[in-house]
Amino acid sequence: MMQIQHLNKSFESKQVLHDISFTGQTGHVIGLVGANGAGKTTLMKAILGLISAQGKITIDGHPSSFDHHEILKEVGALIEYPSIYPFMSGRDHLKLFAKGPNQSQRIQSVINDLHLTHYIDRPAKKYSLGMKQKLGIAMAILNNPKLVILDEPMNGLDPQANKELRLLIKSKSQTGTTFLISSHILSELQKIADELLILDHGQLIQETTMKDLLAASVHYLILSTDQDELARQVLKAAGYQVLNDPHLKLQIPPKFNLEPILKELTKHHITVLDIQHQDGGLEDSVLKLLHQDQVLTEAAK
Incomplete structure (x- = not known):
C-alpha cells in the first residue's frame, strides 16, 4: 500500500x-x-x-x-x-x-x-x-x-x-x-x-x-516470600540482578530457569509464596533503543 x-x-x-x-x-x-x-x-x-x-x-x-x-x-x-x-x-x-x-x-x-x-x-x-x-x-x-x-x-x-x-x-x-x-x-x-x-x-x-x-524486550520476575529483605540480600549475593523496587523484582533473560533461584532461597530457609512473570512493555523497548542510538551518536562524535 x-x-x-x-x-x-x-x-x-x-x-x-x-x-x-x-x-x-x-x-x-x-x-x-x-x-x-x-x-x-x-x-x-x-x-x-x-x-x-x-x-x-x-x-x-x-x-x-x-x-x-x-x-x-x-x-x-x-x-x-x-x-x-x-x-x-x-x-x-x-x-x-x-x-x-x-x-x-x-x-x-x-x-x-x-x-x-x-x-x-x-x-x-x-x-x-x-x-x-x-x-x-x-x-x-x-x-x-x-x-x-x-x-x-x-x-x-x-x-x-x-x-x-x-x-x-x-x-x-x-x-x-x-x-x-x-x-x-x-x-x-x-x-x-x-x-x-x-x-x-x-x-x-x-x-x-x-x-x-x-519478544526482545526486558523480562522480569516478581517474587513474594516470607522474608523478602533476606531474599533480596541472598539473591544479590548469588549474582542475580535484583532491582531497586518496593517488590522483590529481578531482571531475567528470556526462557529463564527458575530452579536455581528456588534452590538458593530454600537453602536459606526462605519460603516462596508467589511468583509472577512480567514483560517490559513498548515504552521500555523504545527508550532502550533510543538510548542505544544516543550512545552510538555520541561515540561517533
Whole structure:
C-alpha cells in the first residue's frame, strides 16, 4: 500500500529527515514513534504531499509528490490539530468533506462508530478538545480511504474514547485499510500496531514488528516470600540482578530457569509464596533503543 524510498528533507541548512525507507503492507497498522523533534510529523506531511521532499513515495502503486498527488484522494489524514470551523456543526463538517455515493449513509455510520451523536449538531466552537479530536478522526476516515495517516489521534481522548478508537482502527484494518499512526501514548499504540517505525533525529533507527520488538524486550520476575529483605540480600549475593523496587523484582533473560533461584532461597530457609512473570512493555523497548542510538551518536562524535 505504501512504499517510501530514500526520503530526505531539509529546512534551509538543517536536515530533518535522513534517507528514510520503509514499506507499509495493506491492512496493517504501522506505529510511528520517537521523541519530540524526531521528524514524525515532517515525515507524515511529506507522505501527504503537504511539503516537498527528496525521494520516492508510492501509494497503492502510484507515485506521489508535492506537485503530483492524485492518489491522495484515497488517503485520509489528521495532522497535528483538526481544521475546525467554529460556527459550523460537526455534521456540517462531515457534509463538507463527504465525497462520492451514499454520503448520508457514510456520515451517519462514522457518527455512530465514533459515538458523536449527542453533540454532532452543536456548533464546533462548543466542542471540548476530545470532541474536536474525534471529529477530526471522523473526517479522516469518512470516505473509506485505503490509507489513513493519524498524528497523535489519542490526544484529548478519555479512556473510553481511546478504547473505542482502538476497536475502530482494528476493525477497519481487518477490512483492508492501512494506518500510519504517530503517538506518544505507547501503551495504546502497543495494543493496535502490527509494525513499528522508530525515528531518532530524523533517522529510522528501527523497523520491526510489534511482536518481535516485545519478544526482545526486558523480562522480569516478581517474587513474594516470607522474608523478602533476606531474599533480596541472598539473591544479590548469588549474582542475580535484583532491582531497586518496593517488590522483590529481578531482571531475567528470556526462557529463564527458575530452579536455581528456588534452590538458593530454600537453602536459606526462605519460603516462596508467589511468583509472577512480567514483560517490559513498548515504552521500555523504545527508550532502550533510543538510548542505544544516543550512545552510538555520541561515540561517533
